[in-house]
Amino acid sequence: MSLYDLESREQSGICQQVSNLSPRNREVEAYIRDTVNTREYHQEIINKLSGIIQIPSESYDDLGRIGEDERWNVFFQIEDYLKTTYPTVFQNVRLDHANTHGLILTWEGSVSPSKAKPILMLAHQDVVPVLSDNLKDWTHPPYDGYYDGEIIWGRGATDDKGYLISIIESLDLLIKSGFKPKRSVILAFGCDEEISGENCGRPISNFLHQKYGDNGIYLIMDEGSTGIQREFNQSFAMVSVAEKGYLDVGINVSSTGGHASTPPDHNVIGILSEIVVAIESNPFSGAVTPKNPMFNFLECAAIHAPVSNFPTQAREKLPMASQGDISSQQQLSRILDDMRYYFRTSQSVGKVKGGVKINAIPETASTLVNLRLAVETSIAEIEAHFESLIIPIAQKHGLAFEGFHSLCDSSAKRKICLFSVDALEPAPVSPIDTESFRILSGTIKNVLKPLGTDDELIVTPYLMPANTDTKFFWASTGNIYRFTPLNLVHSLNRAHTTDEFIRADEFVQEPLFFATLILNADDAVEP
Structure with a gap:
């Protein structure tokens, strides 16, 4: 049984x-x-x-005191x-x-x-x-x-x-x-x-x-x-006993400007675009672990939902996942891909700013990335992930790099700078x-x-x-x-x-x- x-x-x-x-x-x-x-x-x-x-x-986001x-x-x-x-x-x-x-x-x-x-x-x-x-x-x-x-x-x-x-x-x-x-x-x-x-x-x-x-x-x-809600053909009263964490990551790229008739091979907008591509090409992996309340939900569904409505593969992986088998936890996340953002950190590039005139080489470009942190992770782990992606890009273009815990002087030229906004642990x-x-x-x-x-x-x-x-x-x-x-x-x-x-x-x-x-x-x- x-x-x-x-x-x-x-x-x-x-x-x-x-x-x-x-x-x-x-x-x-x-x-x-x-x-x-x-x-x-x-x-x-x-x-x-x-x-x-x-x-x-x-x-409003811009409300004063x-x-x-x-x-x-x-x-x-x-x-x-x-x-x-x-x-x-x-x-x-x-x-x-x-x-x-x-x-x-x-x-x-x-x-x-x-x-x-x-x-x-x-x-x-x-x-x-x-x-x-x-x-x-x-x-x-x-x-x-x-x-x-x-x-x-x-x-x-x-x-x-x-x-x-x-x-x-x-x-x-x-x-x-x-x-x-x-x-x-x-x-x-x-x-x-x-x-x-x-x-x-x-x-x-x-x-x-x-x-x-x-x-x-x-x-x-x-x-x-x-x-x-009705999930897997069974009615559930879903009581949220935890929340995902929150983090906005800011990325500033600065370099020298000039006339658009003699541009460099890669200006700050191009370099920022390369960073965005690197971020989106390296999403956070998912895993269904017992630390996540969603694991309890899946166990409830496996027991109470009609057998024909709960994925057989998920039912088979749950016991091993409950015992800490990492492979089973990762496979569960893939099996239940339509629920993936309950099991992994999400990231969304929400704002991009750069350039003021079409015939001028921009001197700065920036973006903000919104992340909702999986319960198993931390702000420090997210910051380390972003730094690991961006340091090689800074080195490739000969730019200085300042990570999350630097001063991030926006007036300095030829630099990539990272900073955190509204950081909240899970x-x-x-x-x-x-x-x-x-x-x-x-x-x-x-x-x-x-x-x-x-x-x-x-x-x-x-x-x-x-x-x-x-x-x-x-x-x-x-x-x-x-x-x-x-x-x-x-x-x-x-x-x-x-x-x-x-x-x-x-x-x-x-x-x-x-x-x-x-x-x-x-x-x-x-x-």
Whole structure:
């Protein structure tokens, strides 16, 4: 019998599923379920989401300091909207501000945080900008929050205003039900997640870390990139327990200029092009290792998906890969090539700059390469890889070379210089053998349904290929989970592009999920 046969999962202990977890407070749970399932409630919460979408809270890469750049002022409108829309919540929570626009709502529990660590739910108020040239491509204007009877359209519907409304709505429901928490509940809303989070995400983290200390938070919930999906003809609830790392590599090439009528054999643009070709010709190799949460997902799929739908070759390679066989790990990556960027570092040349006039030899050329780091690698390894590719090119053209940890003096001539921007190591992998993960899994089982006709929705660890504000909270807890409790399709419901949307029938159920999670986490507090 194979290790990944369905019949052997009890003996192997792989991908064990918990039972549905219902709150002990049946009265509160019934109140919330009954409320959420009414037509009047559906229209009410849809209107709330539509209203916040109508506030164009765009964050821009070139924003100045808060208090100096007037474009930040739109977030005052978001705060006012939330206070007006949720008066009951703001009457029962303590509101703190982190760097003006970072909002921290604390619903104090009856038990001290030293005995019952708080639960923290994150969301962000900002959205990526809508380009004016693309307005014509939207089915409905991006900031109308239009509801067509099935879908709510608009920038932020999925990323991340739907999530924000859902978690604050869950508090509103719980407060109105008469529930009194033992464990404190914290909601924190950043203002700049789409541009790295330094203006709100980090200040929020600093505020909470100063208050609760290392490992002072019970668990963190934030948006996820997958949610509920059907893979290998099986429904999975994909909880991201880690994120890939992030790095932008800058490359500057400088040399002497001159008149275009007497050019050198290779000017800086040609040399930079040679570098780009070398980068793209040497992509990072992939390997499916047990360090990656995706390995756990594949094990779950091998056990629970129909045998005919899971690749036979992958099933055969998993046991050896789990024991550290490098060849099997590399072969798994090739077999599952359509998922390759979950298993390897990605690289994308995103910006190129060089030359100002057609009849002048350019003196400088530069590029920026965006990388998302596999969980098994590090920034130092990526930097060493780039240096190994580029040093021979510098030598070939008689150029000086300065690596990542040099001063990179841009005024110096005849040189190739490398530098790093926004460097972030891969996130620590949150454990799945903890009480908090079991509570989250049980809540998912209790509230959410499989796609199609499956008998069971399988909860599995997963990997977030992008980054969220959770990157600032590693010291606050090891239990960080990124999960959106709905089916995300068409590139995360077209987040970051035209016609972003969220399906109303799924959205209206989200507050039930978050409220149930709060109740279940509260039940774990020692009496």
